[in-house]
Amino acid sequence: MIDGKTLRVAVIGAGPAGMYAVEHLLQEAEFRCEVDLYERLPTPYGLVRAGVAPDHPDKKRIGDRLFSYILESPRVRFIGNLEVGTHVRHAELADWYHAVIYSVGAGSDIRMGVPGEELSGCHAAREFVAWYNGHPDYSHLAFDLSCERAVVVGNGNVALDVARILTMPVAELEKTDIADYALQALRNSAIKEVVLLGRRGHFQGAFHNPELEELERLADVDIVIDSEDLPGENEVVLDDADWETRRKVKTLARLSRRPLTGAPRRIVLRFLTSPVELLGDQKVEQMLVVENHLERGDDGVLRARPTEKESLIDTGLVLRAIGYRGYPFPGLPFDDQRGVIDNRDGRVVEGDLPVPGVYVTGWIKRGPRGVIGSNKKCARDTVRCLLKDARDGHLSPAALNADQVLSELAGRNPALLGLEGWRNIDRGERLAGAHQGRPRIKYTDTETLLRSAAAPAG
Amino acid sequence: MAYVIAAPCVADYSCVEICPVNCISPGPDDGDFEAAEQMYIDPDTCIDCAACVQVCPVLAIYKAEHLPEQWQHYQQINREYFQQAAPVEVRR
Numbered sequence: 223m224i225d226g227k228t229l230r231v232a233v234i235g236a237g238p239a240g241m242y243a244v245e246h247l248l249q250e251a252e253f254r255c256e257v258d259l260y261e262r263l264p265t266p267y268g269l270v271r272a273g274v275a276p277d278h279p280d281k282k283r284i285g286d287r288l289f290s291y292i293l294e295s296p297r298v299r300f301i302g303n304l305e306v307g308t309h310v311r312h313a314e315l316a317d318w319y320h321a322v323i324y325s326v327g328a329g330s331d332i333r334m335g336v337p338g339e340e341l342s343g344c345h346a347a348r349e350f351v352a353w354y355n356g357h358p359d360y361s362h363l364a365f366d367l368s369c370e371r372a373v374v375v376g377n378g379n380v381a382l383d384v385a386r387i388l389t390m391p392v393a394e395l396e397k398t399d400i401a402d403y404a405l406q407a408l409r410n411s412a413i414k415e416v417v418l419l420g421r422r423g424h425f426q427g428a429f430h431n432p433e434l435e436e437l438e439r440l441a442d443v444d445i446v447i448d449s450e451d452l453p454g455e456n457e458v459v460l461d462d463a464d465w466e467t468r469r470k471v472k473t474l475a476r477l478s479r480r481p482l483t484g485a486p487r488r489i490v491l492r493f494l495t496s497p498v499e500l501l502g503d504q505k506v507e508q509m510l511v512v513e514n515h516l517e518r519g520d521d522g523v524l525r526a527r528p529t530e531k532e533s534l535i536d537t538g539l540v541l542r543a544i545g546y547r548g549y550p551f552p553g554l555p556f557d558d559q560r561g562v563i564d565n566r567d568g569r570v571v572e573g574d575l576p577v578p579g580v581y582v583t584g585w586i587k588r589g590p591r592g593v594i595g596s597n598k599k600c601a602r603d604t605v606r607c608l609l610k611d612a613r614d615g616h617l618s619p620a621a622l623n624a625d626q627v628l629s630e631l632a633g634r635n636p637a638l639l640g641l642e643g644w645r646n647i648d649r650g651e652r653l654a655g656a657h658q659g660r661p662r663i664k665y666t667d668t669e670t671l672l673r674s675a676a677a678p679a680g
Numbered sequence: 681m682a683y684v685i686a687a688p689c690v691a692d693y694s695c696v697e698i699c700p701v702n703c704i705s706p707g708p709d710d711g712d713f714e715a716a717e718q719m720y721i722d723p724d725t726c727i728d729c730a731a732c733v734q735v736c737p738v739l740a741i742y743k744a745e746h747l748p749e750q751w752q753h754y755q756q757i758n759r760e761y762f763q764q765a766a767p768v769e770v771r772r
């Protein structure tokens with residue numbers, strides 16, 4: 223090591239997991255950690271910017287109230303618009319730094335695996351989310367909102383986010399940082415009904431309570447729930463379900479008892495239903511679905527099994543929201559079953575052997591689970607492993623110093639940007655938003671992002 | 681009156697780390713942390729010091745009487761978290 227007490231660390235991906243990893247490295251007292259934070263986009267914060275729904279501005283405060291301070295540290299360099307794997311290879315980083323932490327998130331998603339999935343009009347909710355949030359890789363996409371009914375396959379928070387965005391009054395969205403083109407598309411949307419399909423029953427919904435309870439406050443949207451298995455008004459449902467589940471089932475029951483108001487739009491929650499096939503001539507026109515029943519396996523887990531009862535739903539837009547998934551990173555071992563970079567407690571492993579100096583955190587370590595704060599503990603544990611390895615002398619020296627790294631990178635990608643570039647983008651977006659009473663108006667293509675990074679808004 | 685954690689919580693346990701009387705749960709090393717939707721404040725132990733309010737990165741913590749309209753029920757929800765182990769009625 224350079225002086226035995228300085229650690230040069232590269233963190234790859236500036237989402238929550240990467241930001242928390244940097245925070246924990248900076249808090250370390252025994253070693254002086256210097257961190258280069260690589261991000262393939264010109265903008266940091268990962269899914270906090272490009273995933274969290276625009277009508278949840280309170281959650282995005284974490285950017286200003288926490289992450290922004292971490293970036294400000296003199297021991298951190300933000301290296302934006304630089305993709306590891308493209309501009310620089312893993313083997314090079316491993317050589318240049320004492321340690322490398324990958325926090326690249328889950329860049330892919332799970333497919334339904336039903337015939338017709340490739341028809342136009344069927345998309346990943348992941349793409350739709352990235353589109354309405356102005357992610358530059360997805361801003362060119364077009365979603366056909368000219369049909370009256372959309373079907374969202376999935377029963378988690380992402381499915382609820384998507385259903386809300388498709389149905390809530392556009393006037394509400396006009397107050398948010400949703401991408402401008404998405405706002406325009408939603409103004410012209412013909413969608414009147416969004417059907418959410420849950421494979422299992424009311425007790426197994428993967429959504430969280432706050433997201434579910436938001437449906438009760440959604441203006442001008444009726445909520446329709448098949449209520450056969452739901453408890454009646456004065457029934458107390460406790461069963462063996464945990465406390466959070468009981469709260470959800472109570473909310474579902476409350477929602478199902480609400481009289482319909484004839485609102486212009488509605489969300490239909492259908493449980494115990496799975497897609498079988500998408501039908502249509504080039505474009506999705508119908509979805510064939512099957513009713514499920516639940517079977518308890520030997521392991522005690524309730525699984526959905528199809529019955530013989532099939533039916534058709536007319537729809538022109540299908541969004542699958544059944545899970546994000548990591549994809550293999552060039553030069554690193556991949557656990558195909560879990561869709562994560564192969565690791566043990568955050569140490570990347572090849573077979574049974576740790577790859578020295580290489581670590582993971584966040585969704586690419588644990589799979590796509592948990593909320594923003596789950597990544598803090600995750601990053602803490604990974605950084606603890608890294609520091610233990612440093613103490614035990616398992617890290618090989620960094621071949622380049624900070625200046626050498628930067629000049630090497632700048633030679634390869636002259637368009638890389640630093641913290642000042644992101645600050646310029648941030649300021650520009652906020653200024654543009656302030657004129658319209660919105661938190662910001664996002665720049666949604668790389669060219670505009672890079673132009674505003676270079677020129678301070680004034 | 682106690683402080684209350686409302687819906688915006690992203691479970692980053694900054695408040696747990698700062699609370700002087702240890703009345704916020706779950707912490708990162710508790711068994712139910714991984715699955716927790718949010719953290720909760722035990723109203724019977726909270727001493728109203730407000731230390732947690734400022735460290736919260738999403739401003740999810742309110743004095744009970746200042747909870748916004750749509751999150752009034754979180755006072756009850758925070759309390760209930762700590763009563764989970766209590767016997768429950770079963771009637772279905």
Ligand SMILES: Cc1cc2nc3c(=O)[nH]c(=O)nc-3n(C[C@H](O)[C@H](O)[C@H](O)COP(=O)(O)OP(=O)(O)OC[C@H]3O[C@@H](n4cnc5c(N)ncnc54)[C@H](O)[C@@H]3O)c2cc1C
Nearest residue numbers: 235237238239261262268269273306326327584585593594
């Ligand atoms: C639609 C949606 C809504 C959500 N809403 C909420 C919510 O309301 N509240 C909540 O608590 N949690 C929410 N979550 C969960 C939360 O966003 C995740 O827990 C968290 O973002 C995961 O963090 P991460 O850092 O592992 O991944 P990410 O946030 O995906 O960050 C990964 C980063 O790595 C970058 N990257 C990828 N590849 C490379 C490369 N080769 N080189 C350089 N950089 C790279 C990416 O550009 C990205 O910035 C939501 C998730 C989704 C999908």
Ligand code: SF4
Nearest residue numbers: 699726727729730732
């Ligand atoms: S107000 Fe003080 S005692 Fe109460 S939860 Fe917050 S930090 Fe703890």
Ligand code: SF4
Nearest residue numbers: 689690692693695736
């Ligand atoms: S600090 Fe705020 S976001 Fe973090 S756990 Fe506490 S209430 Fe939740």
